[in-house]
Amino acid sequence: MRTTMLTTGGTIEKTYDERDGSLRNARTTLPQLLARFRLPDLEIDTRQVLFADSLEMTDEHRETILAATIEAMDSAEAVIILHGTDTLERMGELLHARLSDLRVPVTVTGAMRPCEFRDTDAAQNVTEALLATRLVKAGVDAVKAQPRAASSWRTARIASS
Numbered sequence: 001m002r003t004t005m006l007t008t009g010g011t012i013e014k015t016y017d018e019r020d021g022s023l024r025n026a027r028t029t030l031p032q033l034l035a036r037f038r039l040p041d042l043e044i045d046t047r048q049v050l051f052a053d054s055l056e057m058t059d060e061h062r063e064t065i066l067a068a069t070i071e072a073m074d075s076a077e078a079v080i081i082l083h084g085t086d087t088l089e090r091m092g093e094l095l096h097a098r099l100s101d102l103r104v105p106v107t108v109t110g111a112m113r114p115c116e117f118r119d120t121d122a123a124q125n126v127t128e129a130l131l132a133t134r135l136v137k138a139g140v141d142a143v144k145a146q147p148r149a150a151s152s153w154r155t156a157r158i159a160s161s
Contacts (some may be wrong), residue, residue, distance in 0.1 A: 003080060003133060004045045004072035005030060008065055009052040012111035012122045025051035029115040030082065042130070047072065054084025054091075054110075060160060062094055069095060069106060077106045078133035080126070085110040085144055095140045102138040110144040136145025 007013060009025035016023055030046050031098045052061055061154050066080065072079045089120035092108050099106065109129040128143040 001041065001078065001134065002043045002045070002076050003078045003130070004047060004076040005034075005080045005082065006047050006049045006065065006068050006072060007051075007082045008049050008054075008057075008061075008084075008121065009080060009111065010054050010086075010088075010110045012082050012084075012109075012115055012125070013051065014053075014114040015116060016114070023114065025053060027051070029122075033115050034128060037124060037127070039130075045072075045112050052084075054087040055090075057084070057087060062091060065091065066094060066098055069099070072103055073099075073102075073106070076104060078107070079106045080129045080133060081106070082126075083108050086110060088142055088144055092140050092142050099140065102140070104138055105133045105136050105141060106139070107136075107141045107143055132146050 007028045007030050013025055013029050014023040015026050015029065028048050028102045034044065047068060049065055052063060069079055069081065078129055082105050088108050089108050095106055107129045111125050113120045115122040125143055132143055
């Protein structure tokens with residue numbers, strides 16, 4: 001299965017800077033995350049779209065992600081977008097509104113804790129997103145961690161063609 005993963009930033013890709021003690025979106029952590037998995041039957045193309053906290057994303061950023069998604073759908077059997085969880089649903093709603101005639105699943109996911117953290121939810125969310133792209137029909141879905149008090153995982157259908 002050919003899958004394109006678009007990185008846009010968000011907590012899932014924040015890195016810790018020991019010099020100033022900050023967490024920020026400076027580089028992708030996706031290669032390190034994917035190296036943890038055994039994915040013999042997947043061909044994954046990763047594309048760095050932007051690095052931004054989703055609370056700082058503008059409409060221009062969202063349009064850039066939309067354009068990258070449309071481009072990725074030309075050659076992929078599935079598209080996964082790594083995105084910040086604070087505005088993940090907003091991105092999903094935009095994708096649903098603007099993508100017509102979907103022929104592949106588009107899954108948006110993120111994490112509440114950075115990929116580099118020991119107790120991250122990034123690996124689980126990316127695993128869930130990879131699974132979702134195999135099980136669902138063409139449409140827009142979101143896979144996102146929930147607070148511990150709630151049910152632990154949720155996959156929500158935003159739209160289907």
